[in-house]
Amino acid sequence: MRSIVRWLTSALFLMSIAACVPATVTPSPVAFDLSEQEPAAAPAPSAAAPAPEPLRFLFPTPAPEPVSAWRPPLYPVPWALTPYDHFYFTRPTPANEVNWPLADYRYGGVFFRPDLAHTGIDIDAKLGAPVLAAGPGTVVWAGWGFYSGWAENENDPYGIAVAIRHDFGYQGKPLYTMYGHMSQVDVTVGQHVETGDVLGRVGITGHTTGPHLHFEVRLEHNSYFHTRNPELWIAPPQGWGVLAGRLTDAKNETLNGVSVSVTSYETGRIFWVKSYGQGSVNSDEYYNENLVLGDLPAGWYTIAIELDKKTYDTEIKILPGRVAYFTFKEGKGFTSIGLPKVKTDLQIPAP
């Protein structure tokens, strides 16, 4: 077994694309709410068990998204053209580095276990690249142990991590961002940071196949169970937009892991995205989505879904700087194009 694990580990290191290796166990519902980090000198909480040995899996080499290494400058944050949007954050890596999610490691993606969806996005940053604060706030975690809540745990799957409680919230709830797998941290708990301040450096600490930044947005509680899709929170490049959708079966249950192709009328370029897998992923309060594809140049696209040996397709226009939305129901096909009706229990702040 050991030699197999060693072989798999080395095979993973040969892969060109780095990504998270999720924890081997799903955390219990009493997982730590890391709103505040214990001071470094404090004894480890007795309830915190050491994280299990990382278990490595072999998975197919993902095809890199054929993209140019250039995107327009981002919209200034906060950016919200509709009352429902909340592009409150800038990107956590500099504009002269890759600052968009790896196509195969989006929020809700499933790589290793069918019930363990990815709770953030992975950005394929170079080792040592600066990690930047996505918005202003106070550092509430800096160092090892973010996942386990045990500050000295060097087996923590997030590795060296930083979390920020932002100066603003959403609908009266606090907002957090977190940055994982870092090689070094340049901030301390309690420190106030501004947007773009350097938090530390990209690394390979924790469960990862290579250098990259794991980035999460968390709403209400700084916990594993309260993440949201960062692509609905980071400002798009200027002139580009975001596609969100909700895919359900005939009983209105969400469809997990369904592949969707999104093809540009103008360029013919095809983007692939999957609906969220099962696990600790959450939908936006307004969109109630289970699929997001960010960084789409504005224009007309064909969305196509192959399900039960049938192909369904429809047209959708991606508008600059905002979210385009669709719903899809198994057996019926695309059931709506356009923003969802406002739910009565949702309090939309005045624009």
Ligand SMILES: [Zn+2]
């Ligand atoms: Zn990740």
